[in-house]
Amino acid sequence: MSDVAASNPEAYRIARRKMVEAQLKARGINEPRLLEAMGRVPRHFFVDEALAAQSYSDSPLPIGYGQTISQPYIVAFMIEALALAAADRVLEIGSGSGYQTAILAALSGEVFAVERLKPIFLKGRANLEKLGLSNIRLKLDDGTLGWPEMAPYDVIIVAAGGPKAPPPLIEQLAPGGRLIVPVGPSADKQQLLFLRKDSQGGLSRSLLGGCRFVNLVGRHGW
Numbered sequence: 001m002s003d004v005a006a007s008n009p010e011a012y013r014i015a016r017r018k019m020v021e022a023q024l025k026a027r028g029i030n031e032p033r034l035l036e037a038m039g040r041v042p043r044h045f046f047v048d049e050a051l052a053a054q055s056y057s058d059s060p061l062p063i064g065y066g067q068t069i070s071q072p073y074i075v076a077f078m079i080e081a082l083a084l085a086a087a088d089r090v091l092e093i094g095s096g097s098g099y100q101t102a103i104l105a106a107l108s109g110e111v112f113a114v115e116r117l118k119p120i121f122l123k124g125r126a127n128l129e130k131l132g133l134s135n136i137r138l139k140l141d142d143g144t145l146g147w148p149e150m151a152p153y154d155v156i157i158v159a160a161g162g163p164k165a166p167p168p169l170i171e172q173l174a175p176g177g178r179l180i181v182p183v184g185p186s187a188d189k190q191q192l193l194f195l196r197k198d199s200q201g202g203l204s205r206s207l208l209g210g211c212r213f214v215n216l217v218g219r220h221g222w
C-alpha cells in the first residue's frame with residue numbers, strides 16, 4: 001500500500017477485505033461471525049504508524065520490547081478452534097497490542113486480558129480505548145497465574161509459548177471450557193495444545209499443529 005493509500009480509511013477497508021479472503025477464507029477459516037469481526041476490527045490501530053501500511057500483511061509485526069502482534073491467520077485459527085459463544089467469559093494471556101483482545105470482545109460476553117510488560121500493557125490499553133469497547137478488563141500481571149478472582153472462564157487463550165499448559169489456567173477453566181496454549185521446548189518446536197474440560201472436570205487434549213510464538217515468561221512459563 002502506498003503512503004497516500006495508507007492514510008485513506010477506504011484503502012484500509014479494502015486491504016482488510018483482501019486479508020479476509022486471501023489469508024483466512026482461502027485457508028479454511030469459515031466461521032461467519034469471526035470473518036465479520038476480522039473484516040471490521042482495524043488492525044492498523046494496533047501497530048505503530050510507521051508499520052501501518054503493512055498492518056494487513058500475512059505476518060506478525062513488531063510491537064516493541066521484542067514482542068509481536070500475531071499474524072491474522074493464527075489469531076483466526078485459534079479463535080475458530082475455541083468455538084466462542086456470544087455469552088462466553090474469556091481469559092486472554094499476553095494481550096500485547098490488544099488486537100486479538102478486540103476480536104475476542106466482538107465474539108464473546110466479556111474478556112479478561114492479562115499482559116506482563118508495562119509499556120506494552122499501556123499501549124494495548126490505549127489502542128482498545130480508541131475503539132471504545134466496553135466488555136474488556138485488562139490487568140498488568142503474570143498471566144501464567146491466570147486471574148483467579150474472575151474465574152471460571154469458558155475460554156482461555158494464551159498468545160505466548162511456554163514449556164507446558166500453566167496449571168492455574170487449567171484450574172480456572174469452567175466445566176465445558178476450552179483452553180489453547182502454544183507449548184514446546186523452544187520457539188522453533190512449538191505446538192498448539194488444545195484442552196477441553198468436560199462436565200465432570202476430566203480433560204481431553206489434542207495438538208493442532210506447529211506454531212511460533214514469543215516466550216511465555218512467568219511463574220509457570222519460562
Ligand code: SAH
Pocket residue numbers: 063067068069070093094095096097098099100101114115116117120141142143144159160214215216217218219221
Ligand atoms: N495477542 C497479542 C500478542 C502479543 S505477543 C497481539 O496480537 O498483540 C505475546 C505477548 O505475551 C507479549 O506482549 C508478552 O509481553 C506477553 N506475555 C509473555 N508472557 C506473559 C505472561 N506470563 N503474562 C502475560 N503476558 C505475557
